[in-house]
Amino acid sequence: MGRTLYVTDLDGTLLNKQDRISPESIEIINNLIRQGMLFTYATARSLVSASVVTKGLSADIPVIAYNGAFIFQPSTGEILSEESFSAEEMRKAQELLEGYGMSPLVYSFIDGDEKVSWISQKENEGIRRYLGQRQGDRRLRPVCDSGELYRGKMFYFTCIGELEELRPVYDIFSKDERFRCTLQQELYRPEYWCEIMPAKATKAHAVQKLRQQWGCGRVVSFGDAINDIPMFEISDECYAVENAVEELKAIATGVIGSNENDGVAEWLRAEFVPCPTENLR
Structure with missing residues (x-):
């Protein structure tokens, strides 16, 4: 089935109420990335704004910004993919x-x-x-x-x-x-x-681009709001945090811990299995 791409929303999902990723979540996720986990976030924020609230998270991962209008390499600001108006x-x-x-x-x-x-x-x-x-x-x-x-x-x-x-x-x-x-x-x-x-500026469309680029057989996503529904619909598994809206919970594979309780990171720590024989990209 190939490797798995893990994608999370930021606000209300990976970020807590202080608009930050907790130190515990950063430690867990960075450690799993070092073990080979293919991970990114998909947000409505710009790269500038997202970089502030994700400080400490590995910058060696392409990220999805502006609700899928752009995919950036955060360490350099390079645009890897874009969707603009005619x-x-x-x-x-x-x-x-x-x-x-x-x-x-x-x-x-x-x-x-x-x-x-x-x-x-x-x-x-x-x-x-x-x-x-x-x-x-x-x-x-x-x-x-x-x-x-x-x-x-x-x-x-x-x-x-x-x-x-x-x-x-x-x-x-x-x-x-x-x-x-x-x-x-x-x-x-x-x-x-x-x-x-x-029209093509969606988290779902950008996730599919990364899935193809990385040759991933599966996508697992995390979210909290209705704008995450399209991303959930193209995912093989999708998990709503405990504080998510009911519409998202209704279509989710399951409900995990809240954004205040490191729900995404704790799920990843429990479920991710490293594949030592394969490279990150």
């Missing part, structure tokens, strides 16, 4: 967002540099919290108008706000086959996030 899709997204009065965070590459742009005069509480957690982030690019906001090679849009104002946007984008759109409440917070990506 010029037509970027124009359509801008038209729809402006039509609904949305002022999103726009993720793009401008002159080769990754940027997160927003209109500074239209910040709400959710956006201010997002920015406050990323002080000193070189990607941050406040702008004054939509002409500057929608620049560069765009690959991700995030609208933060109340459910009622975001629902119409989600309804439009989720029915358009050119896009992938998710709408869910921010973990531990009252506001909602509506995230718009290219």
